[in-house]
Amino acid sequence: MKNMKFETRVIHVGGEPDPTTGAIMPPIYQTSTYVQSSPGEHKGYEYTRSHNPTRTRLEECLASLENAKHCFVTASGLSASTLIMHMLPKGSKIICGDDVYGGTYRLFAKVFPDIHEFKFVDTTDLKNLEKEIQAFKPALVWLETPTNPLLKISDIAAVSVLAKKANALVVVDNTFMSPFFQNPLDQGADIVLHSMTKFINGHSDVVGGAMMFNSDEIREKIFFYQNAIGPCHSPFDSWLVLRGIKTLAIRMKAHEQNAFKISNFLENHPKVEKVVYPGLKSHPQYELAKKQMKGFGGMITFFLKGGINESRRFLENVKLFALAESLGGVESLVDHPAIMTHASIPKAVREQLGIHDNLIRLSVGIEDSDDLMADLEYAFSKV
Numbered sequence: 001m002k003n004m005k006f007e008t009r010v011i012h013v014g015g016e017p018d019p020t021t022g023a024i025m026p027p028i029y030q031t032s033t034y035v036q037s038s039p040g041e042h043k044g045y046e047y048t049r050s051h052n053p054t055r056t057r058l059e060e061c062l063a064s065l066e067n068a069k070h071c072f073v074t075a076s077g078l079s080a081s082t083l084i085m086h087m088l089p090k091g092s093k094i095i096c097g098d099d100v101y102g103g104t105y106r107l108f109a110k111v112f113p114d115i116h117e118f119k120f121v122d123t124t125d126l127k128n129l130e131k132e133i134q135a136f137k138p139a140l141v142w143l144e145t146p147t148n149p150l151l152k153i154s155d156i157a158a159v160s161v162l163a164k165k166a167n168a169l170v171v172v173d174n175t176f177m178s179p180f181f182q183n184p185l186d187q188g189a190d191i192v193l194h195s196m197t198k199f200i201n202g203h204s205d206v207v208g209g210a211m212m213f214n215s216d217e218i219r220e221k222i223f224f225y226q227n228a229i230g231p232c233h234s235p236f237d238s239w240l241v242l243r244g245i246k247t248l249a250i251r252m253k254a255h256e257q258n259a260f261k262i263s264n265f266l267e268n269h270p271k272v273e274k275v276v277y278p279g280l281k282s283h284p285q286y287e288l289a290k291k292q293m294k295g296f297g298g299m300i301t302f303f304l305k306g307g308i309n310e311s312r313r314f315l316e317n318v319k320l321f322a323l324a325e326s327l328g329g330v331e332s333l334v335d336h337p338a339i340m341t342h343a344s345i346p347k348a349v350r351e352q353l354g355i356h357d358n359l360i361r362l363s364v365g366i367e368d369s370d371d372l373m374a375d376l377e378y379a380f381s382k383v
């Protein structure tokens, strides 16, 4: 399958018919344990916290999509991040982007400071990052690109070169682009991380995380902590993701097509102050986006003219866009980061980053784009 295209691999890797019955869809191995023929003699599966055949299929598929040798799926995106933190020796230093997912920020700023030392920096500024790497000497650099919600883009290849010189690992949270639009390992990153909850599953009915990498050494460590700590993905949820992922390629194309139209609509709207979408020429890193991504994705951030009251009016009047946290599903969602997803970031830090009260984030679904724009127009008319 290695030489086949993404669209083929996403359906067939891990999707082989069941060898015992011929069932074209994989069975859900809803089992906690496996019978052994003699003590220690088994077919590669002992206990579902450690291994499960349905999960193995999903891991094979995801490894293929990120051009990786190994993949582990976990109970949530954040539990994947947690395992990476545990893999590092106590007292490690970590440089993390200053505009990462709110939950990642909370994990690093509130849970792990007893164990590791963190520094949050603007990873889009390579000169500054180089200085910070030399001074701080991190064991790991954590990138999220594009970021959430400001869609800032870090140069994965350039950051990987800087990190490698300092013997630091590079992790890229690739949730926003999905493996269809961006493959960080090909650009020099060591680990790529996804919240499968978002585009990979795509149907807003599963929580899960995934990590892909090529190093056997990292594989040993992550497997040890995954098994020792226990945040494993349930067989049923793995099966649902195997089902949802089959349409990842066509979903991503549809998300992007709609997002293009809507970003243009917003950019020309009198009630909008500014639009941020990597596919717009007005995006400050449009050239870098074109270079390192195969597409621009389905996430749009915009600033409404006005403040918190105008934002509330708008958010209370959208009907098709559901007001909800999360993103990446087939249905369109709208989020107010300052009150919802990024509330765990202190207000002063939020303001400094540019997450103001008039910032609205759209996860553009795959409905009809005219219907989506009509919905936004109605909400604007109420502001």
Ligand SMILES: *Cc1c(COP(=O)(O)O)cnc(C)c1O
Residues within 6 Å of the ligand: 076, 077, 078, 079, 101, 103, 104, 144, 148, 173, 175, 176, 194, 195, 196, 197, 198, 207, 208, 209
């Ligand atoms: C949602 C999200 C996470 C966390 O994933 P969960 O599955 O919710 O634990 C991490 N990074 C990004 C960019 C996300 O959007």
